[in-house]
Amino acid sequence: MDAGDGMLPCCVAGGGPAGLMLGYLLARAGVRVTVLEKHDDFLRDFRGDTIHPSTLTVLQDVGLLEAFLALPHQEIAELSGDVYGQPVTIADFRHLPAPRPFLVLIPQWDFLDFLAREAQRFPGFTLRMGTRASGVIEEGGRIVGVQVESREGRSELRAGLVVAADGRHSTLAPDAGLERVDTGAPIDVLWFRLPRDAAHDPARTGGTIRPGALLVTLNRDTYWQCAFVIPKGALEQVRQEGIAAFRERVARTTDFLADSVDALRGWDDVKLLNVQISHLRRWWREGLLCIGDAAHPMSPVGGVGINLAIQDAVAAANLLAEPLRQGSLRAEHLEAVQRRREWPARVTQRVQVAVQNEVLSPVLARSSAPARTPLAVTLLQRLPTLRRLPARLVGIGVRPERVRSGRAAS
Ligand SMILES: Cc1cc2nc3c(=O)[nH]c(=O)nc-3n(C[C@H](O)[C@H](O)[C@H](O)COP(=O)(O)OP(=O)(O)OC[C@H]3O[C@@H](n4cnc5c(N)ncnc54)[C@H](O)[C@@H]3O)c2cc1C
Structure with missing residues (x-):
């Protein structure tokens, strides 16, 4: 009642x-x-x-931040990538104007x-x-x-x-x-988990781009939460090629997953996000x-x-x-x-x-790596302050809100 x-x-x-x-x-x-x-x-x-930091700010506004951060979680200060073999930091959250400048997983x-x-x-x-x-x-x-x-x-x-x-x-x-x-959207996403070997796997959270493939890997300590991007509606074709071929594509895209892809036993382990x-x-x-x-x-x-x-x-x-x-x-x-x-x-x-x-669509359409490092990668590598822009868009977004609704006297 x-x-x-x-x-x-x-x-x-x-x-x-x-x-x-x-x-x-x-x-x-x-x-x-x-x-x-x-x-x-x-x-x-x-x-x-x-x-994200915007939500952590909201939790701070209502006095819940410390209790929330006492729950088991991970803190991510930057997102990094491997673009056709070039390592690059895509977003650096450390400089955000927020009480806690990191992503919580x-x-x-x-x-x-x-x-x-x-x-x-x-x-x-x-x-x-x-x-x-x-x-x-x-x-x-x-x-x-x-x-x-x-x-x-x-x-x-x-x-x-x-x-x-x-x-x-x-x-x-x-x-x-x-x-x-x-x-509309030109992509769909396949989600799955793979075991993570904390002793040998990298610590980063980010993504890997290879010709025709893009795989995001979130470091969840004991496992990798993976997102494999495919062209819209391509799931049927991916399934017809078979789970073994899919495992092989994942391992080819992100080499540190090569030893763990066997954990994908069948399509029940792979979930489609219809974007x-x-x-x-x-x-x-x-x-x-x-x-x-x-x-x-x-x-x-x-x-x-x-x-x-x-x-x-x-x-x-x-x-x-x-x-x-x-x-x-x-x-x-x-x-x-x-x-x-x-x-x-x-x-x-x-x-x-x-x-x-x-x-994303041009990456999925490529059959070979570009002859030169993409300009965006070169700029992000050379100008660390540039990494603050994607961090701001992802971490805080446009027109962030603060809690103004009061608290009733109890
Ligand atoms: C696979 C996947 C990965 C994602 N990854 C991220 C990510 O990493 N970061 C991120 O920020 N966002 C991510 N998102 C998006 C994010 O989950 C959603 O944008 C967000 O949850 C939206 O919140 P919401 O409360 O509006 O809706 P929802 O989270 O969808 O919540 C709706 C709720 O309403 C309930 N419900 C539905 N219909 C009824 C009904 N008729 N009566 C009663 N209850 C009902 C549902 O059970 C559900 O609990 C992801 C989404 C998916 C599917």
Whole structure:
């Protein structure tokens, strides 16, 4: 049951980074909020494990940074690469204007568990796991709640505001009639893990580029989290060539993986990320707001999806906590959230499109190494200050948010 009397001010559908952070911030500001998460726990397939300096700053704003950093994690100060045999530092986070200038690698479920635990300290916060929002309830032209499915059966949850934070495959946004604009993407990504030999393997987190191949390797201490980029829709062809041929391609691309590729026993060990970039033309209707991937699914380029989702949640809490508490929420407040966050999301997506089209697609199309070292590699090698630009884009992004929604007196 929800705490308090009267109509629930806010229901958030989706307990991912966006939904849980928004639930946390609203409850902290004294707003009653119920978060619905369709899964029974947060322990799912790999969905990205990077927490960036912008999110660490948000955690510091709410006094959670030290507790978060007490969880087992890794700290990454730079991203490095091997481009046709040339070593290069791509991004150096050490100079970022942030309290902790590094990326944190932590399993996403640990991060979500942490947020849920902290949110539950506030009396107004309710988390209903194993509970799916199966559709919106519309009355008189506005959204007034969601239909809910759980083990207990079907019911309705009515709320002054429904926030759709239900991710890149959002069903609530189309159910509410919000139009999606698809930008498309020329790549897909194959994700898999390989064991890491701490004594012999390099320590770096980064990527390797070879003619026709690009492999990202995240150092997770005991294993490598790998992302192999393929042309859009090429999975069937890769599968037809067989798992042995794929192992051989991985080993040829990144030689330190040659001894561990045998751990890939079959295609069940390899997960496809169908890359899509899109955005909602309008993020809201009366009674409903979409944030995070539900509003703007991102490409994995730069690994910024979690952090943009968090930034949306912070902006939404900054703009909505007070009107929700006062019961004075109007359409202009929802429109203000889109106005604040649409530009950063679209700029980031444009950079991702440029990287996909100008860097990744040409690499995948090459059959031999270029005769000369690419100019970007030479510049990054010679001018260390240049490495601060990608670090800033990845680590902080455009228009970073600070928490302004207050903390209710307890
Ligand atoms: C393989 C992969 C690797 C990635 N790597 C990175 C990375 O390294 N760094 C990074 O920053 N980003 C990464 N991303 C992107 C990142 O995961 C997303 O951008 C981010 O999680 C978006 O957060 P969100 O809260 O908007 O949505 P999600 O994380 O998708 O959360 C949505 C939540 O809503 C729940 N849900 C869905 N529908 C309903 C419903 N109807 N009712 C109730 N609950 C519902 C889902 O179970 C889920 O928990 C990766 C994504 C994938 C798929």
